[in-house]
Amino acid sequence: MDYEVLVQLKAEVLDPEGRAIQETLKSQGFGEVKAVTVAKRYVVTVDDGSKNPAAIVEAVASRYLANPVAETFSIKRLDA
Amino acid sequence: MTSAISPAGTLRIGVMQFPGSNCDADCIDSLQRHFGIKAIALWHQEKSLPKLDGIVIPGGFSFGDYLRSGALAAHAPIMNEIKMFADRGGSILGICNGFQILVESQILPGVLLRNLSRTFICRDVNLIDDKKRKLKMPIAHGEGRYWIDEVGLSRLEQSGLIAFRYVDEAGGFSANGNPNGSVANIAGVFSESKKVLGLMPHPERATDVLMGGSADGLVILKEFLERM
Numbered sequence: 001m002d003y004e005v006l007v008q009l010k011a012e013v014l015d016p017e018g019r020a021i022q023e024t025l026k027s028q029g030f031g032e033v034k035a036v037t038v039a040k041r042y043v044v045t046v047d048d049g050s051k052n053p054a055a056i057v058e059a060v061a062s063r064y065l066a067n068p069v070a071e072t073f074s075i076k077r078l079d080a
Numbered sequence: 081m082t083s084a085i086s087p088a089g090t091l092r093i094g095v096m097q098f099p100g101s102n103c104d105a106d107c108i109d110s111l112q113r114h115f116g117i118k119a120i121a122l123w124h125q126e127k128s129l130p131k132l133d134g135i136v137i138p139g140g141f142s143f144g145d146y147l148r149s150g151a152l153a154a155h156a157p158i159m160n161e162i163k164m165f166a167d168r169g170g171s172i173l174g175i176c177n178g179f180q181i182l183v184e185s186q187i188l189p190g191v192l193l194r195n196l197s198r199t200f201i202c203r204d205v206n207l208i209d210d211k212k213r214k215l216k217m218p219i220a221h222g223e224g225r226y227w228i229d230e231v232g233l234s235r236l237e238q239s240g241l242i243a244f245r246y247v248d249e250a251g252g253f254s255a256n257g258n259p260n261g262s263v264a265n266i267a268g269v270f271s272e273s274k275k276v277l278g279l280m281p282h283p284e285r286a287t288d289v290l291m292g293g294s295a296d297g298l299v300i301l302k303e304f305l306e307r308m
Contacts (some may be wrong), residue, residue: 009193012229013227014196014199014261015193015260016194016196016198017194017198017232020198062148064151064155065147067148067151067184067191067230069183069189069190069191069227069229070191070193070227
């Protein structure tokens with residue numbers, strides 16, 4: 001079973017990479033692009049025999065893949 | 081500099097080694113050379129600590145800085161022992177990647193993010209410490225932008241836990257003096273007990289004027305030893 005975990009900075013934390021992309025887009029004629037947010041995408045594959053795969057992915061995301069101090073995450077089942 | 085400033089010649093310090101640590105030998109050398117103490121290397125897979133008076137988590141790129149800087153090292157087997165050492169009031173000094181490991185393991189508050197400039201910065205910086213002393217030391221990092229939410233920041237300020245702040249040449253807290261965009265120019269913080277210190281600048285690289293920089297790092301190493 002595959003799960004997608006998207007991790008990104010909280011809205012109140014400045015994302016300098018996203019800002020640099022947005023500024024470049026603006027200079028290239030895409031002034032209507034107001035913001036770009038960079039996120040990390042992880043695909044976590046859990047053993048098909050697992051009894052509670054969603055809980056495993058939740059634990060992995062919250063304890064390892066995201067730092068709760070500055071980041072948020074979302075989880076989506078890919079092969080449902 | 082000689083061991084004349086040594087607070088105690090009998091201290092035993094452990095210096096952590098993760099795959100990718102690269103300042104461990106400098107830390108061991110500067111502690112032994114300038115303070116005449118015994119410093120030993122500790123491998124990350126150890127599950128117990130020898131009898132120690134203090135621990136240094138040195139700089140480098142532990143586990144290739146994969147996931148986030150310090151994030152994988154924060155879950156290494158030895159870190160459970162280091163957390164217990166901190167809980168017992170042990171003195172810990174985390175430098176650069178060591179600071180990142182301490183925040184990732186939540187031994188220290190806050191987080192260290194990509195520099196505002198998005199570039200790796202390697203140069204001397206000016207600092208003011210919690211005793212209002214002006215110091216000069218080198219930094220060398222890509223992820224040194226300290227961030228903490230407003231509640232956490234006011235807690236740090238009210239409890240006097242901001243150990244070092246970046247300043248400009250005139251000693252002001254300008255954006256110009258802030259190399260990486262850290263909130264409130266923060267370069268280093270203490271734990272609530274003040275026994276654990278994490279900082280992005282490298283004191284072990286500023287211990288001898290013969291190397292062409294300052295020797296201000298000796299102040300930080302000396303006070304680390306005095307906290308034992």
